[in-house]
Amino acid sequence: MARNVDVDxxxxxxxxxxxxxxxxxxxxxxxASPQLRPIMAALNPLAGRARVIGLTGAPGVGKxxxxxALVRAFRDRGLRVGVLAVDPSSPFTGGALLGDRVxxxxxxxxxxxxxxxxxxxxxxxxxxxxxxxxxRVLDAAGCDxxxxxxVGVGQAExxxxxxxxxxxxxxxxxxxxxxxxxxxxxxxxxxxxxVNKADRDGAQQAVRDLRNMxxxxxxxxxxxxxxxxVAVKGEGVDxxxxxxxxxYAWMEESGELRRRRLARVRDEVEAIAVTALRERMGDxxxxxRLDVLAAKVLSGDCDPYSAADELISAxxxx
Amino acid sequence: MARNVDVDxxxxxxxxxxxxxxxxxxxxxxxASPQLRPIMAALNPLAGRARVIGLTGAPGVGKxxxxxALVRAFRDRGLRVGVLAVDPSSPFTGGALLGDRVxxxxxxxxxxxxxxxxxxxxxxxxxxxxxxxxxRVLDAAGCDxxxxxxVGVGQAExxxxxxxxxxxxxxxxxxxxxxxxxxxxxxxxxxxxxVNKADRDGAQQAVRDLRNMxxxxxxxxxxxxxxxxVAVKGEGVDxxxxxxxxxYAWMEESGELRRRRLARVRDEVEAIAVTALRERMGDxxxxxRLDVLAAKVLSGDCDPYSAADELISAxxxx
Numbered sequence: 001m002a003r004n005v006d007v008d009x010x011x012x013x014x015x016x017x018x019x020x021x022x023x024x025x026x027x028x029x030x031x032a033s034p035q036l037r038p039i040m041a042a043l044n045p046l047a048g049r050a051r052v053i054g055l056t057g058a059p060g061v062g063k064x065x066x067x068x069a070l071v072r073a074f075r076d077r078g079l080r081v082g083v084l085a086v087d088p089s090s091p092f093t094g095g096a097l098l099g100d101r102v103x104x105x106x107x108x109x110x111x112x113x114x115x116x117x118x119x120x121x122x123x124x125x126x127x128x129x130x131x132x133x134x135x136r137v138l139d140a141a142g143c144d145x146x147x148x149x150x151v152g153v154g155q156a157e158x159x160x161x162x163x164x165x166x167x168x169x170x171x172x173x174x175x176x177x178x179x180x181x182x183x184x185x186x187x188x189x190x191x192x193x194x195v196n197k198a199d200r201d202g203a204q205q206a207v208r209d210l211r212n213m214x215x216x217x218x219x220x221x222x223x224x225x226x227x228x229x230v231a232v233k234g235e236g237v238d239x240x241x242x243x244x245x246x247x248y249a250w251m252e253e254s255g256e257l258r259r260r261r262l263a264r265v266r267d268e269v270e271a272i273a274v275t276a277l278r279e280r281m282g283d284x285x286x287x288x289r290l291d292v293l294a295a296k297v298l299s300g301d302c303d304p305y306s307a308a309d310e311l312i313s314a315x316x317x318x
Numbered sequence: 319m320a321r322n323v324d325v326d327x328x329x330x331x332x333x334x335x336x337x338x339x340x341x342x343x344x345x346x347x348x349x350a351s352p353q354l355r356p357i358m359a360a361l362n363p364l365a366g367r368a369r370v371i372g373l374t375g376a377p378g379v380g381k382x383x384x385x386x387a388l389v390r391a392f393r394d395r396g397l398r399v400g401v402l403a404v405d406p407s408s409p410f411t412g413g414a415l416l417g418d419r420v421x422x423x424x425x426x427x428x429x430x431x432x433x434x435x436x437x438x439x440x441x442x443x444x445x446x447x448x449x450x451x452x453x454r455v456l457d458a459a460g461c462d463x464x465x466x467x468x469v470g471v472g473q474a475e476x477x478x479x480x481x482x483x484x485x486x487x488x489x490x491x492x493x494x495x496x497x498x499x500x501x502x503x504x505x506x507x508x509x510x511x512x513v514n515k516a517d518r519d520g521a522q523q524a525v526r527d528l529r530n531m532x533x534x535x536x537x538x539x540x541x542x543x544x545x546x547x548v549a550v551k552g553e554g555v556d557x558x559x560x561x562x563x564x565x566y567a568w569m570e571e572s573g574e575l576r577r578r579r580l581a582r583v584r585d586e587v588e589a590i591a592v593t594a595l596r597e598r599m600g601d602x603x604x605x606x607r608l609d610v611l612a613a614k615v616l617s618g619d620c621d622p623y624s625a626a627d628e629l630i631s632a633x634x635x636x
Contacts, residue, residue: 041621048616133622258616265612265622270599272626273633277595281588294583298366298576303359304451304583308590315591 005035011042014141017080019114025137026084026116029130032275040133046140048261050082051248054164055149056189061172062196066231067149073237074145075112082138083115086131086150114138129275131163132268161189162267165260166247168192168240169224171210173202187217190224192243198228198236222250280315289314323353329360332459335398337432343455344434347448350593358451364458366579368400369566372482373467374507379490380514384549385467391555392463393430400456401433404449404468432456447593449481450586479507480585483578484565486510486558489528491520505535508542510561516546516554540568598633607632 005028013021028036055070057063067083074081118134131148138146148164161167169190193214195206210226225243229236251257281290293310296302323346331339346354373388375381385401392399436452449466456464466482479485487508511532513524528544543561547554569575599608611628614620 037621037623040623044615044621045618048618261616262609262612265615265625266608269608269611269615269622269625269629270596272622273599273629274592274596276626276630278588278592281591290584290587291580293587294580297362297583297587298579300363300366303355303362304587304590305355305358307583307587308594311587311591312594 005033005039007035007038007042011039011140014043014137015046017111017114017141019111022082022114022137022141023116026118026134029133029137030118032130036133040136043136043140047136048139050135050139050143050146051244052135052139052146052148052163052165053244054161054167054189055147055170056161056167057170057172057196061170062231063149063170066168066170066194066196066229066237067147069229069231069234069237070147070240071113071115072234073241075110077241079144080112080142081114082141082143082146083113084131084134084138084146084148085115085117086148114141114143129268129271132264132271135163163264165251165257166191166244168194168244170194170196171206172197173200173206187213187224191222191247192240193224193226194236194240195226195228196231199230203228221254221256222247277315281311323351323357325353325356325360329357329458332361332455333364335429335432335459337429340400340432340455340459341434344436344452347451347455348436350448354451358454361454361458365454366457368453368457368461368464369562370453370457370464370466370481370483371562372479372485372507373465373488374479374485375488375490375514379488380549381467381488384486384488384512384514384547384555385465387547387549387552387555388465388558389431389433390552391559393428395559397462398430398460399432400459400461400464401431402449402452402456402464402466403433403435404466432459432461447586447589450582450589453481481582483569483575484509484562486512486562488512488514489524490515491518491524505531505542509540509565510558511542511544512554512558513544513546514549517548521546539572539574540565595633599629 005024010021010024014025025039028039053070055063055067064085067085071081071083116134118130135146135148167189169186169192171193172195193210195203195210197203207226207228214224214226225246227236227239227243229240231237248257251260290311293302293307297304297307323342328339328342332343343357346357371388373381373385382403385403389399389401434452436448453464453466485507487504487510489511490513511528513521513528515521525544525546532542532544543564545554545557545561547558549555566575569578608629611620611625615622615625
């Protein structure tokens with residue numbers, strides 16, 4: 001599958017923002033290519049300039065439309081934008097690609113926009129491992145803004161928040177009851193709430209529900225603003241950007257930006273280390289040993305913790 | 319939080335099927351108590367008798383109702399049933415407990431049923447780590463059947479399938495288009511398809527869609543049957559159980575049962591080992607080192623892979 005890659009050439013072309021080079025690099029990330037090591041070593045010093053903005057929300061709130069509207073608004077300001085649409089519901093890339101092509105049409109011919117879907121891969125640690133590397137690719141390639149969009153289901157939304165400098169949580173009127181919205185997780189991750197489809201019935205109620213929820217949380221440093229939008233008409237999008245700018249300024253001033261970015265890198269390094277250790281476990285030698293251990297646990301001759309101990313010592317003594 | 323536990327006493331009471339002992343043990347699993355080690359060592363030789371049945375489907379297809387109907391049908395056959403409802407969307411346990419109490423009312427006073435919700439915890443490896451241990455608790459406590467129910471969102475449904483001997487995938491008429499249903503993942507994990515709410519419009523179409531999808535998959539050893547049910551009236555539930563029995567017989571005959579259970583234990587042992595290694599990384603010493611490494615990556619002085627290498631050698635040299 002993986003032809004050998006001329007790392008220097010690929011990095012050089014990515015730095016120039018060539019879409020095919022970017023696409024290639026992100027495919028290498030998705031495929032967990034061993035060639036990522038020299039690539040990340042080359043890209044890392046170039047990264048750290050992009051603002052990473054997460055955007056999450058339940059299905060149907062208008063994430064793609066909102067992403068599109070934000071992209072246009074950032075482009076109007078002359079910024080280069082990268083979009084990563086992470087689909088945590090699919091361990092396969094196939095489904096997402098059609099969506100990409102559809103979305104790309106809006107920005108066809110605009111070299112200042114790069115849009116890419118990513119599957120979160122079929123194994124544990126997928127998102128925390130791959131997403132920061134894909135973000136680094138876009139960052140190093142000169143994107144001023146990297147938008148990371150994900151469906152707000154399950155753990156993925158919390159993971160996305162840990163990847164972003166600022167996280168937008170999108171809701172829409174009447175989408176599920178307020179209990180749904182009040183899920184503890186959402187409040188923890190939102191830096192800006194956007195009530196999309198604000199021209200519909202129930203928008204005021206949604207704003208009130210969110211406001212009450214925020215009030216209950218008490219003083220937490222940054223109080224997430226609530227911005228009504230009609231993304232499909234572009235209404236309110238400038239307000240969203242203004243609020244994001246305010247949040248960014250607050251983060252820089254308070255040291256929160258560095259704290260978040262450090263945490264992001266810490267998670268990434270840990271994920272790379274865990275993946276490497278898992279790979280060692282999966283090596284032929286370790287795998288056979290794991291099979292033997294599993295059979296002993298299944299027959300009741302060994303408990304799972306002792307088996308794990310044996311596995312670890314096999315790993316660290318090799 | 320964790321009082322010291324009299325392991326022998328707790329295991330003894332769990333073997334008698336005392337609900338409070340079971341609840342306590344599963345809480346210890348959820349809290350990743352260090353006392354799990356002797357507990358699992360004591361329980362493991364008692365386990366391996368229960369049939370583990372997974373049940374998954376999108377929100378609204380009638381999972382809880384179907385679980386309830388299956389529980390009643392198994393009880394009618396004189397079997398002891400444990401139910402684990404895993405909520406992958408919540409990193410917190412809080413929300414699920416109310417649901418438990420509501421569901422418990424149906425089986426109040428029936429000591430042959432134990433129902434418990436589990437959050438999949440806020441960290442990676444949560445489900446693959448905790449669920450097999452919770453299943454072992456119920457198995458060792460003498461449950462003949464352990465039903466593991468989860469919302470079919472994202473990675474969780476695939477993980478659940480890897481925990482179960484047999485997996486039921488529940489759909490209902492008109493729930494999203496067939497594209498949704500045709501997601502590659504669903505076909506891979508389903509041993510039995512159940513079309514619930516089969517008295518509604520579109521049920522025949524859903525059956526046809528599934529049948530076509532299964533036909534496309536070709537010969538794969540076991541061809542998942544499609545069973546229409548109206549769970550709320552108990553209709554079709556006996557058919558589901560008959561199909562599950564057939565699947566179980568096929569698995570025993572073909573060696574698939576042992577293969578799946580070995581894979582399950584292998585995953586569990588690996589998850590325990592990875593968790594132990596992550597804990598070592600999180601130890602004060604390692605954590606400070608991780609902070610230093612993250613700062614170096616952020617400043618561009620070190621790439622993430624080299625940082626991970628350093629982390630691993632710190633880990634394995636300690």
